[in-house]
Amino acid sequence: xxxxxxxxxxxxxxxxxxxxxxxxxxxxxxxxxxxxxxxxxxxxxxxxxxxxxxxxxxxxxxxxxxxxxxxxxxxxxxxxxxxxxxxxxxxxxxxxxxxxxxxxxxxxxxxxxxxxxxxxxxxxxxxxxxxxxxxxxxxxxxxxxxxxxxxxxxxxxxxxxxxxxxxxxxxxxxxxxxxxxxxxxxxxxxxxxxxxxxxxxxxxxxxxxxxxxxxxxxxxxxxxxxxxx
Amino acid sequence: xxxxxxxxxxxxxxxxxxxxxxxxxxxxxxxxxxxxxxxxxxxxxxxxxxxxxxxxxxxxxxxxxxxxxxxxxxxxxxxxxxxxxxxxxxxxxxxxxxxxxxxxxxxxxxxxxxxxxxxxxxxxxxxxxxxxxxxxxxxxxxxxxxxxxxxxxxxxxxxxxxxxxxxxxxxxxxxxxxxxxxxxxxxxxxxxxxxxxxxxxxxxxxxxxxxxxxxxxxxxxxxxxxxxx
Numbered sequence: 041x042x043x044x045x046x047x048x049x050x051x052x053x054x055x056x057x058x059x060x061x062x063x064x065x066x067x068x069x070x071x072x073x074x075x076x077x078x079x080x081x082x083x084x085x086x087x088x089x090x091x092x093x094x095x096x097x098x099x100x101x102x103x104x105x106x107x108x109x110x111x112x113x114x115x116x117x118x119x120x121x122x123x124x125x126x127x128x129x130x131x132x133x134x135x136x137x138x139x140x141x142x143x144x145x146x147x148x149x150x151x152x153x154x155x156x157x158x159x160x161x162x163x164x165x166x167x168x169x170x171x172x173x174x175x176x177x178x179x180x181x182x183x184x185x186x187x188x189x190x191x192x193x194x195x196x197x198x199x200x201x202x203x204x205x206x207x208x209x210x211x212x213x214x215x216x217x218x219x220x221x222x223x224x225x226x227x228x229x230x231x232x233x234x235x236x237x238x239x240x241x242x243x244x245x246x247x248x249x250x251x252x253x254x255x256x257x258x259x260x261x262x263x264x265x266x267x268x269x
Numbered sequence: 270x271x272x273x274x275x276x277x278x279x280x281x282x283x284x285x286x287x288x289x290x291x292x293x294x295x296x297x298x299x300x301x302x303x304x305x306x307x308x309x310x311x312x313x314x315x316x317x318x319x320x321x322x323x324x325x326x327x328x329x330x331x332x333x334x335x336x337x338x339x340x341x342x343x344x345x346x347x348x349x350x351x352x353x354x355x356x357x358x359x360x361x362x363x364x365x366x367x368x369x370x371x372x373x374x375x376x377x378x379x380x381x382x383x384x385x386x387x388x389x390x391x392x393x394x395x396x397x398x399x400x401x402x403x404x405x406x407x408x409x410x411x412x413x414x415x416x417x418x419x420x421x422x423x424x425x426x427x428x429x430x431x432x433x434x435x436x437x438x439x440x441x442x443x444x445x446x447x448x449x450x451x452x453x454x455x456x457x458x459x460x461x462x463x464x465x466x467x468x469x470x471x472x473x474x475x476x477x478x479x480x481x482x483x484x485x486x487x488x489x490x491x492x493x494x495x496x497x498x
Contacts, residue, residue, distance in 0.1 A: 209442035
């Protein structure tokens with residue numbers, strides 16, 4: 041991978057992830073990568089199956105072997121984008137040990153990444169409203185950090201799918217509002233709401249988020265950013 | 270309205286709401302009422318525009334004057350159902366003064382009503398994922414009760430659209446999980462999460478929700494229930 045330029049890396053994200061898979065999965069990954077590139081250029085609404093197939097160098101027939109229609113394609117792209125961002129955020133905060141700060145940073149990074157690239161943002165909002173086939177991968181990120189906080193004794197909560205669904209719903213609603221309102225304070229607001237749900241009191245939640253903002257400004261996290269910027 | 274039987278009331282819900290309006294709005298309300306009845310019988314997926322038009326005694330042409338397609342109809346029905354439930358819940362808790370208990374009761378009643386009638390439940394989840402034309406009516410319910418709690422000094426939070434969007438997202442995610450899992454503990458879990466976001470500490474949030482459950486069991490609220498059961 042180190043021989044690719046950042047640009048090439050970006051456009052081959054899902055293909056790289058499946059290098060050892062069968063031809064079927066490689067073609068599927070090629071379609072997802074191509075669809076993201078076309079959607080970033082034209083917007084999600086104005087992206088046609090025909091253009092994605094053409095850009096990927098595939099016949100319509102071979103496209104429809106992988107995806108029944110545009111709805112199925114958008115769902116797969118949205119889920120793949122959300123799952124990829126969960127992995128990116130996880131790598132970005134790999135040096136952070138405290139569960140509370142991990143949750144705050146992950147929330148803010150996730151939402152801010154969606155705002156940097158509104159096509160990704162809209163796809164992620166879409167994915168979080170119906171987790172589909174990527175449900176486990178998307179749950180994994182938040183479950184890991186909440187688990188760390190529970191073991192460290194910070195979070196007073198039970199580990200349950202309904203809890204993760206509610207926390208992801210907060211992230212999704214915050215990202216949607218932030219995309220519409222262009223309000224920079226929303227990622228921190230979402231991080232505080234999530235910490236509160238997890239049982240952190242308001243004063244402590246504010247301190248954690250203030251520290252997380254400082255960490256973000258110092259550039260101690262998000263080392264992966266240039267890869268996708 | 271007192272001359273209607275409960276049954277008649279139910280099937281004319283949206284028509285009653287527009288008695289003084291023009292013919293156009295009455296026909297629109299007739300379509301919404303008919304669509305709800307057909308969806309409750311057949312499910313949302315298997316409801317066709319043709320059947321709704323036929324049951325409403327309208328030609329396809331006159332149906333399409335009001336709604337461009339099924340997607341538009343489902344969105345309007347979902348928004349109308351969610352807005353109607355907000356009004357019902359507001360009436361049901363009209364005797365409760367404490368902001369914290371109002372928020373807990375409203376959350377649990379709203380979700381439990383969705384579970385009693387899964388068609389309504391799915392329509393409400395749909396409405397909350399994209400608030401559309403009923404946004405203000407749906408926001409009004411939660412804004413009122415949160416406002417009461419802020420004025421009473423219980424809630425430590427700012428009054429902002431992003432906050433309401435996050436709280437409604439919790440309600441929506443909880444209702445979706447509860448519909449899938451048939452887990453009775455989810456409405457109370459959602460009420461606690463919402464109180465925590467609003468700045469109530471975990472011990473106090475648990476007490477409020479325990480009291481709200483007692484109030485529900487005693488039947489002190491939800492006097493409107495027979496109307497729609």
